[in-house]
Amino acid sequence: MKSLGLVFGAALAFATMAGAASAETRVTYKSAKSGSSYYQMGVELAEAMKAGTGGDISVTIEESQGSVQNVMEVRARGGDYVFTTPPALVGLAQEGRAMFEDRSVPAFDEIRALFPIPSLTMHFVMSEETGATKLADLEGTTILLGKGSFGATEGEKYLEMFGLSENVEIADVELSNAVSALKNGQIDGFVTAGSYPAPNVVEAAASTPVNVISMSEDQIEETGRTRLVIPAGTYSGQDEDIVTTSLPVAAFTTTKMDDETAYQLTKTYWEQKAKMSDTSPWWAGVTPELMANITTELHPGAARYYDEAGITAGGSGQ
Incomplete structure (x- = not known):
């Protein structure tokens, strides 16, 4: 009986640890070339997400060759994908114009905005x-x-x-x-x-x-x-x-991301922005007014945060 209790206890401990591990949400953030200011912003944002969520959200930074590549990868990425690009580029992708002519796919219509980053x-x-x-x-x-x-x-x-x-x-x-x-x-x-x-x-x-x-x-x-x-x-x-x-530049994901993750990402970003500004002043240039530059539909999870915070798509408090 004692050995059975030990086995049961070990199994319970393992299940508890597994549950704790599964509670961590992993996100891939694709921004720019390493060594660039926007790659550094990604590193700072990842640290802010870890601090702001107590480690519940873990952000991995991926190097990128540019905004067009970031948008194109939407076709093969899942619900953990966050990327940066000018909002105007998302519009071109969804309309199949300019560099996206004859390359438009239904996945582009599922792109949703999260928050602005420095322009x-x-x-x-x-x-x-x-x-x-x-x-x-x-x-x-x-x-x-x-x-x-x-x-x-x-x-x-x-x-x-x-x-x-x-x-x-x-x-x-x-x-x-x-x-x-x-x-x-x-x-x-x-x-x-x-x-x-x-x-x-x-x-x-x-x-x-x-x-x-x-x-x-x-x-x-x-x-x-x-x-x-x-x-x-x-x-x-x-x-x-x-x-x-x-x-203008913003962070985007797709409808594949669940609402709670999008909500926590957006909420934590704005709550940690002041601390990020203390380390890197470029974050101070991000204000709710920049929301006016985001023409892409908001992710429902992000929209929930903005409703709670009294921030409209026009960038001013409600």
Whole structure:
């Protein structure tokens, strides 16, 4: 009888441990290339989820080659898949347009939004010596655009759009060398896109006097991008708000995710955001107002949280 009791006790302990293990919800978060700011955000978000749920939600970070790949993988992923991409890209996928032409599948219609993350924010960073305070002042300067990035493509588009492409020299320097090239006078300025405060802009502003250019309301409207204000004081020597353009980015999943997991992910994200901001200031740029940029249908679990929190899809409290 004693041995039978020991066997029963061991079985009960095993069942208890198995139940505890099964209580952990595992999520895969696919964001960007390792080494990028968005990959680092994913790492920070995973740590926040672990802390905020007491380990009940475990997030594994996966490297990605870009937002299009993230969307395409919806076709083969399950209910544990969370990914980041601009909301506009989800719209293109669901409509079968642009890079998703002839590649649209029913799975795209099941994509649902969770929460916004820091936006890709355009920065035109100019040496203070140039006296440049607006885009027109770039005429006659040497600018570093970089290659292959959103910032490089967008910067080139703006130069063409505002009649500057023939009057600005484009430096053949890697973006990773922008700060040193600016300090030693190789370039007059550089263009970069990243969540603010952008590390390379922080470094540049701390090492040499710079102006981060504001765009006019008409210019912003002409670009077709989302208006964003970088608050005064974000960068050294920046005494006024910077008005610029941005590309909103958000976290998504699909209807395969259960409502409770989507609810806990969304709730924990917003509850941990302040702590994340203390470590990495780019999280401070995420506010309920960014919900206005999410055009994709919310996951029912996420919608439940926003209803409880009094946050509307328009980004303001109810």
